[in-house]
Structures are given as structure tokens and as C-alpha cells.
Amino acid sequence: MFEIHFYTAALLKDICDSFEHLYDQFHLQVTQDMVKFKALDAARITILEGRLNRSLFEHFNCSAEVNLTVRFDGLAKILSLARREDKLVIEGKGDFDKLRVRFNNVDDKYSGQFYLNLKDDSRIDYEPLESVVFNSSADMPARIFHKIISDLFNLDSDIVISLSEGEAVFELGNKFLSESQQVGELITASTTLRDNTSQGETTRVAVKSAGNVLQKFSSEYLKALIRPCNHFDRVTCRMANDAPMLIEYPIKNGGLIKIY
Numbered sequence: 001m002f003e004i005h006f007y008t009a010a011l012l013k014d015i016c017d018s019f020e021h022l023y024d025q026f027h028l029q030v031t032q033d034m035v036k037f038k039a040l041d042a043a044r045i046t047i048l049e050g051r052l053n054r055s056l057f058e059h060f061n062c063s064a065e066v067n068l069t070v071r072f073d074g075l076a077k078i079l080s081l082a083r084r085e086d087k088l089v090i091e092g093k094g095d096f097d098k099l100r101v102r103f104n105n106v107d108d109k110y111s112g113q114f115y116l117n118l119k120d121d122s123r124i125d126y127e128p129l130e131s132v133v134f135n136s137s138a139d140m141p142a143r144i145f146h147k148i149i150s151d152l153f154n155l156d157s158d159i160v161i162s163l164s165e166g167e168a169v170f171e172l173g174n175k176f177l178s179e180s181q182q183v184g185e186l187i188t189a190s191t192t193l194r195d196n197t198s199q200g201e202t203t204r205v206a207v208k209s210a211g212n213v214l215q216k217f218s219s220e221y222l223k224a225l226i227r228p229c230n231h232f233d234r235v236t237c238r239m240a241n242d243a244p245m246l247i248e249y250p251i252k253n254g255g256l257i258k259i260y
Contacts (some may be wrong), residue, residue: 002030009088009103011251014231015050015078016137018257020072021223023048027124030066039072040124045092045221046218046259047129053254058087070099078114078206088118100187129260134238134246136209138168140193141202142249145237146229148191153219162214166195168207173216181228201229201233213239225259232257 006012019026020168023039026048030036037231051204054060082088082103089102104111128244148170171190195207228249229235238246249257 001064001096002058002062003089003091003093004030004035004057004061006056006090007058007085007087008084010084011052011078011092012075012088013082013084014228015257016076016079017033018228018231019048020044020076021227023072025071025119026068028066028068030062032062032065032076034149038124039235045181046225048188048259050256050257051255055254056170056251065151068092068099069115071119074116075099075101076115081112102108105232121208129244129246132240132243132246134240134243135187136163136164136240137207137214137238138193138202139206139234139238140168140234141204142229142232144193144205145228145235149222149226151191152189153223157219158216159222160214160216161237161239162212163207163209163237164212165209166207168205168237169194173219215239215240215241215245219247228257 009231019039022041024042024187026037026039028035028037033054035052037048037050040046041048054206062176083105084106086103089100091102094097098115101114101116102111136142151157152170152172156172160169160171162169162171169190170190172188193205193207195205197204197206199205225247232249232251234250236248236250238248244260247259249259252259
């Protein structure tokens with residue numbers, strides 16, 4: 001029913017490395033134009049959605065829409081045996097209950113073939129969020145976002161993010177504690193990013209806001225959600241008052257990962 005040839009195993013390895021520690025399983029939908037996936041963490045705090053357009057693949061064939069549910073850890077174990085430069089093929093044929101995964105390296109003349117058991121096609125259940133209007137955003141190099149969140153994570157349990165026109169501020173949540181709530185040695189810290197859209201791709205920061213937006217987040221969860229920064233070049237944080245934050249990781253040449 002479908003057969004997809006990746007140029008190399010690197011893309012799928014990066015996706016699994018980014019999310020297998022946070023999500024147990026993901027729902028996969030293969031259409032004639034793209035691969036879509038989504039997942040919900042066990043605590044129902046974060047939602048993962050992604051799409052990989054057919055332009056990302058060396059060969060893409062799907063005769064009819066397919067829906068299946070795959071365990072992240074099982075797929076990650078198989079992919080750990082492949083090198084980043086290996087050719088990778090995933091496929092499902094007929095009334096299949098297994099996902100076939102193949103990889104090979106032409107130079108070394110070796111190959112691997114595996115069958116991954118599929119779970120029952122239980123759809124990931126959550127309220128659709130397409131109707132949320134995000135009127136503020138901060139787009140930046142992924143390495144900068146990773147450093148900011150990692151640094152603040154090492155200091156406190158909550159991180160406050162505020163966006164205003166041309167400026168994004170990341171600071172410790174303890175700054176907003178009352179005197180009666182403050183215990184022990186109180187550390188305050190903040191990092192400010194300012195719009196510099198004239199810069200090149202590796203340093204450009206773009207901050208847009210229709211007004212002041214301020215929200216507080218668990219640093220533990222933010223630390224878990226910055227793992228894709230190790231694999232993708234840029235990240236955009238989209239925010240609105242009284243709404244979840246949306247973190248987007250664009251994939252070069254036709255893809256996008258979204259985390260609410």
C-alpha cells in the first residue's frame with residue numbers, strides 16, 4: 001500500500017531521537033502527498049504534530065491513505081542500528097500488521113531488514129487546536145533557544161516567556177514570587193532577544209507581537225521540548241494570552257514539526 005525511500009536514515013533518526021523520550025507511541029498517516037504524524041504525552045500536557053512532504057523523499061508511493069500506530073521505542077531501536085548516511089526504506093503492503101523497515105549501505109555492501117509490530121490503530125485523542133490564533137511569535141536559531149532554556153533550567157523550575165513588539169524575554173519564574181513565597185537563596189536571571197531581521201540565517205531573530213504576551217511554563221517540559229534543537233536549524237515560538245504555546249521546527253525542503 002505504501003513504500004517510502006528516504007535519501008538517508010538521518011531525518012527519521014533525528015525525529016526519533018527528539019521525541020522517543022517524551023512520547024510512547026505516535027499515530028502515522030500516509031497519504032499520496034505526505035506523511036503526517038502526531039502524538040500525545042502520557043500526562044496529556046504536550047501535543048506533537050508533524051508533516052513530511054513527498055519532496056523530502058527519494059521515492060514516494062502510496063496507493064491509498066494508510067493510518068497506523070507505531071511505538072517510538074521500537075522504531076528507535078531499529079534505527080539505532082542504521083548509520084545516518086544509510087539508505088532507508090519503510091513500507092507496508094496488503095492488510096499488514098507490521099511495518100517493514102530496511103536500510104543498506106552501498107559502499108560497505110551490508111543491509112538490514114526488520115519488521116515492527118504495529119499497535120491497534122487507536123487515534124490520538126485531543127481537541128483540535130487549528131482555531132487558536134497566535135498573534136505573537138519569536139523566530140530564532142535553534143542553538144540560541146536551546147542555550148537559553150538549558151541555562152534557565154539549571155537555575156529554577158519555572159520559566160517565564162514574554163513577547164512584545166521587537167523583543168522576547170526569557171526569565172526565571174521565581175522573579176514573580178511574593179516575599180512570603182521566597183525561600184532560601186533566591187536567584188533571578190533573564191535573557192532578552194531583540195529583533196534583528198537584517199541578519200543572516202544563522203543569527204537572525206524576528207520578534208512580532210500584537211501586544212504584550214506573558215506566560216509561565218515548567219522548565220522540565222521546556223527542556224524536554226528543545227531536544228529537536230540538536231537536529232534542526234531554526235525554531236519559532238508562537239504565543240497568545242490564555243492559549244498553549246506552539247513551538248515549530250521547520251524541516252528544510254518540505255516539512256514541519258509542531259509542539260503545543
